[in-house]
């Protein structure tokens with residue numbers, strides 16, 4: 001996809017600090033980390049978001065690699081959060097499906113019902 005920053009990272013046309021790569025996915029450090037560990041896992045192929053007919057096997061692989069990234073970054077024991085923003089209300093800013101791996105400190109907001 002022309003003019004997609006994550007497609008260009010996937011093809012190495014834009015530099016990123018790569019944590020993991022295989023034939024179908026790449027994981028790299030977020031340029032504007034929100035926590036000490038903040039890595040993005042993306043499919044190399046362009047999909048607008050997780051609802052864009054992404055094959056189930058690829059979704060599974062991306063989540064599997066997200067857990068692998070957590071191990072690589074050393075946050076697998078302390079915990080982490082996986083986030084996928086979708087569209088305008090989800091406040092997705094890069095329109096190429098990605099999963100955020102966030103950890104290394106406690107998340108500022110707890111999801112779910114209030115205590």
Ligand code: 5GP
Pocket residue numbers: 005016017028029030031032033040084085091092093094095
């Ligand atoms: P979104 O808001 O779409 O869920 O998340 C997009 C993420 O991509 C943001 O956390 C942002 O910091 C990150 N990002 C945007 N452009 C670049 C870039 O060129 N390189 C890297 N490494 N991260 C980027």
Ligand code: ZN
Pocket residue numbers: 001004005006007008045046047095096
């Ligand atoms: Zn793309």
